[in-house]
Amino acid sequence: MNNNLKAYTDKYIANRQLCWEMDQQVMVDLSFSKWKEALISRSEMMRKIFLENEQFLADIRKELKVEITEEKAEQFLEILHSFYDGGYDDLFIMRAIAEPLLPYYEEKNDYPKILFLRKVLAFEYYEFYWRLSREDGIEKALELYEKTVAMKEHYAELKDASDRRAIFVCYRNMVAIIADCKAGYRYQDRMFKYLNDAMTFWSSDLVQKLDGDNAEFIEHMDRMETDVLLSIDLQADMDEDFVDEYKALVKRIKENREKDGVEDEEGVLFRTDIMCRLLDKAPPRKLIEEMIDHISTIGELDTTKENDALQKLLDYHNSGCTIFDIYKFAKLPQEEIAEYNKRFIPQITNVHTRIPFGFWTGLIDNVCAEWFSVVAPYDQIPSRKAEMLLKLVLGRQPITYIHSLMVGEIATRIVIAFIKENPEFFLGVPGLGDLQQIKDGMYEISDYVTKCALLHDCGKCEIVEVVNRQHRHLYDEEFDVIKMHPDKGYEMLKDDPGFEKYFDVIRGHHRSYDGKTGYPSSFNNLSSPYKPIIDLITVADCVDAATDILGRNYVKGKDFTTVYDELKLGSGTLYNPEIVDMIGNNKSLFEDLKYLTSEGRYEVYYRAYREIVLR
Numbered sequence: 001m002n003n004n005l006k007a008y009t010d011k012y013i014a015n016r017q018l019c020w021e022m023d024q025q026v027m028v029d030l031s032f033s034k035w036k037e038a039l040i041s042r043s044e045m046m047r048k049i050f051l052e053n054e055q056f057l058a059d060i061r062k063e064l065k066v067e068i069t070e071e072k073a074e075q076f077l078e079i080l081h082s083f084y085d086g087g088y089d090d091l092f093i094m095r096a097i098a099e100p101l102l103p104y105y106e107e108k109n110d111y112p113k114i115l116f117l118r119k120v121l122a123f124e125y126y127e128f129y130w131r132l133s134r135e136d137g138i139e140k141a142l143e144l145y146e147k148t149v150a151m152k153e154h155y156a157e158l159k160d161a162s163d164r165r166a167i168f169v170c171y172r173n174m175v176a177i178i179a180d181c182k183a184g185y186r187y188q189d190r191m192f193k194y195l196n197d198a199m200t201f202w203s204s205d206l207v208q209k210l211d212g213d214n215a216e217f218i219e220h221m222d223r224m225e226t227d228v229l230l231s232i233d234l235q236a237d238m239d240e241d242f243v244d245e246y247k248a249l250v251k252r253i254k255e256n257r258e259k260d261g262v263e264d265e266e267g268v269l270f271r272t273d274i275m276c277r278l279l280d281k282a283p284p285r286k287l288i289e290e291m292i293d294h295i296s297t298i299g300e301l302d303t304t305k306e307n308d309a310l311q312k313l314l315d316y317h318n319s320g321c322t323i324f325d326i327y328k329f330a331k332l333p334q335e336e337i338a339e340y341n342k343r344f345i346p347q348i349t350n351v352h353t354r355i356p357f358g359f360w361t362g363l364i365d366n367v368c369a370e371w372f373s374v375v376a377p378y379d380q381i382p383s384r385k386a387e388m389l390l391k392l393v394l395g396r397q398p399i400t401y402i403h404s405l406m407v408g409e410i411a412t413r414i415v416i417a418f419i420k421e422n423p424e425f426f427l428g429v430p431g432l433g434d435l436q437q438i439k440d441g442m443y444e445i446s447d448y449v450t451k452c453a454l455l456h457d458c459g460k461c462e463i464v465e466v467v468n469r470q471h472r473h474l475y476d477e478e479f480d481v482i483k484m485h486p487d488k489g490y491e492m493l494k495d496d497p498g499f500e501k502y503f504d505v506i507r508g509h510h511r512s513y514d515g516k517t518g519y520p521s522s523f524n525n526l527s528s529p530y531k532p533i534i535d536l537i538t539v540a541d542c543v544d545a546a547t548d549i550l551g552r553n554y555v556k557g558k559d560f561t562t563v564y565d566e567l568k569l570g571s572g573t574l575y576n577p578e579i580v581d582m583i584g585n586n587k588s589l590f591e592d593l594k595y596l597t598s599e600g601r602y603e604v605y606y607r608a609y610r611e612i613v614l615r
């Protein structure tokens, strides 16, 4: 066994903490020069961390290739413990360690260790796949959890209460998986099945005798019930049996809360009560009025009081979502919906928009993105909707946001050169039918291209944990996930005609100029009327990616002259030759881009950071 492995693990974990701290250092209100210093030292540090971590991973792989001895297995188990207990969710690293260990302990019938390994694997599968809504990954996680909870037959042999509790933790996670994958009604039956299985096992003599009065177990079981309650999407055509189970659950939770004197956190019971009455055919308009009244009583958010502010935000958010549920359930007419919307959407959107960056980061990002996706279909004004997308979704992802701003800066400089020297370039793009219109439309075209740039990677906001993974190389499967971002972005906006003029750029910016390579192969960029705009964003995208100092930490950004040589090499195949020539032949454009992608980059970054930090 490599004695350094433990030291490496500690270093790996410390590096992760360091990455987080470095991120925070540039996220404060600093003068330009101080901030620039912090950014440069962050980039240097990240490059160093990247190389250290790569060495660590190479060592792990080497160790796992040779036969596993007892001592080695124990050491790897310890590594897994420190990762898992520290909330370090990294499917690919955890899987690389856990998978070879599992058969080793299965052979020995070492139940606590088997239970732990299965639990870790199931959870990591779930963590990686749930955001992608990839059903095969979610099924795999559920399958692993099923195998893990099946270990309840060895319950009495699990000496440690925390090992026994793990069985119930797994049940609760199974419920969460179904709730999060949003696969719809057909899964909801399974949610009750898991809940009922867990409850039956919990009330068995064996479990009650061993753990029946353990407060941690009791709280866990209570929370599992609430999880189920919150996860159910009520629909007008649900089976009666299901409705009965739902109502019985609400009643049980209410009684338990009243018995224990627990407050109605986040207004959960208030909302479920409304939904129960809706199921009992109470007039929907009355329920909506009650919800709007409830929203008006939630009050101001004070983000210095973290928990209180979070609860209030969730109350606002979920109350708004409940009203949307009532609309759908009661099939209210559009005109009436529009009137109700005016009375609560602006307020709730405003609450989401004002949440400072860094406040419960992962959770709030999801909540804001969800609010955008539920509100957007009701908003008829495209510009307001785009603004909302920027504030609620893109503006909360610094890496993607800054990259998109840079792509916009690069692309608009090229646009201006074309309008001056070769306006024919844009002819035929929808809305740009004649030359005079193009020559007079510098402002409109630049504005449109800037928005294209801001939106081109919006699909990345759904896969942030992979996009933001900068401390080690990406595995093939993670690259596959990254490659989903054009489709994800299109999926996000496709039902919205207000965004139509951006669709082809979102879908086509990773296709090659000649249409022969790139992704997604399902999109044909050659037949798009927006082809010149797509080509422009493709070039700007590549220029920013190659000269970047933020995203790709293991290499220093290249200088613009080198990047231009690469553009020339790909001219006519990867890149539109007219654009490559324009950059090469227009001296002031060339110099402008050279500055923008080196020193000028800091100015754009600084502006973006301030926008994010001082929101």
Ligand SMILES: [Fe+2]
Binding pocket: 456, 457, 485, 509, 510
């Ligand atoms: Fe992209």
Ligand SMILES: [Fe+2]
Binding pocket: 403, 407, 456, 457, 541
């Ligand atoms: Fe991009």
